[in-house]
Amino acid sequence: MPQLPSDPNDETLQSIVEALAGSGQAVSVYDAEDNLRYANETYRGMFLRNYEGPFTFTDILRYGAANGFGVRIDDGDVEALIARTLPRRRSSRRKSFETDLLDGRWFWIEHTVLPNGWVMTVGTDISALKHNEKSLRQAHESALLASRTDLLTGLPNRRYILELLDEGLAAGMASGAGLCVAIIDIDQFKTVNDTYGHEAGDAVLRHFAQIFRESLRPGNHLGRIGGEEFLLLLADVRLDDAARLINGIRAGFPPVTMPDQATRRPIAFSAGLTAALPHDDRSSILYRADHALYVAKAEGRNCTRVGLGMDRAFPDHVAAQEKMAART
Known part of the structure; x- marks a missing residue:
């Protein structure tokens, strides 16, 4: 040189x-x-x-x-x-x-x-x-992801999906974009556990989460909020389009293969759907979605019912409440 x-x-x-x-x-x-x-x-x-x-x-x-x-x-x-x-x-x-x-x-x-x-x-x-900083950052990100993830399904857990709901409501109020929310419950899930065992129940939950998640576009979220119950967040979508999306997923939902590898069982689910209204908060929108789900269960399961407000979604609210006992 x-x-x-x-x-x-x-x-x-x-x-x-x-x-x-x-x-x-x-x-x-x-x-x-x-x-x-x-x-x-x-x-x-x-x-x-x-x-x-x-x-x-x-x-x-x-x-x-x-x-x-x-x-x-x-x-x-x-x-x-x-x-x-x-x-x-x-x-x-x-x-x-x-x-x-x-x-x-x-x-x-x-x-x-x-x-x-x-x-x-x-x-x-x-x-x-x-490199140490990168390792610490990666460890922090991994811990944060674990704290937000349902271990069984890999979906957002209850705490995180509710945080996403809060963020979606705030964003909708700021931008005017629509937000639709659905509470989804797998039908006859207790029967699966009682008949095939909890390992089979876990297989059903994982299968449901995978198929449903693959059907969503980026920016939409499905989280597990407990047991066989899930919360779906659909951003910037109209209520009728959200209903068509859920019904389309239901119509094409493939059966799950049980752990014995010999049994294939169809999966049905009920959904209570609603759209965010001005000044909605977490409690009010979940209230409508949950009660719409009760109606779907009471009316035979394997369907989607829409909650537009208690006066419109539940014309016979007392009868609907009496049917809630049939929800499983």
């Missing part, structure tokens, strides 16, 4: 070179015109390698980008990076920042503008710290 340009008579450069020549950090010195005047071995390995010049800040960046090493550029546009960086390069006397390289290493850069306009950078390898 050719020697980099230098001025051995410059006292500033000489003092810096003597102090930093043996440093394990990545050290560079650029003059006021952004020509590289000094780089130690670590810096050379990061940004120069077999480069033969010209040794300007911008040319070094371009060379690394063209040859697959040096600073990671997220959008791949080195000219845009240069355009963003140059105006800030001498905007403050001292600044610190982290940067990552294409080889996976991370460096903490101490950037100092000297009185004569030269720039000195000292980079410290923080790869181990970043």
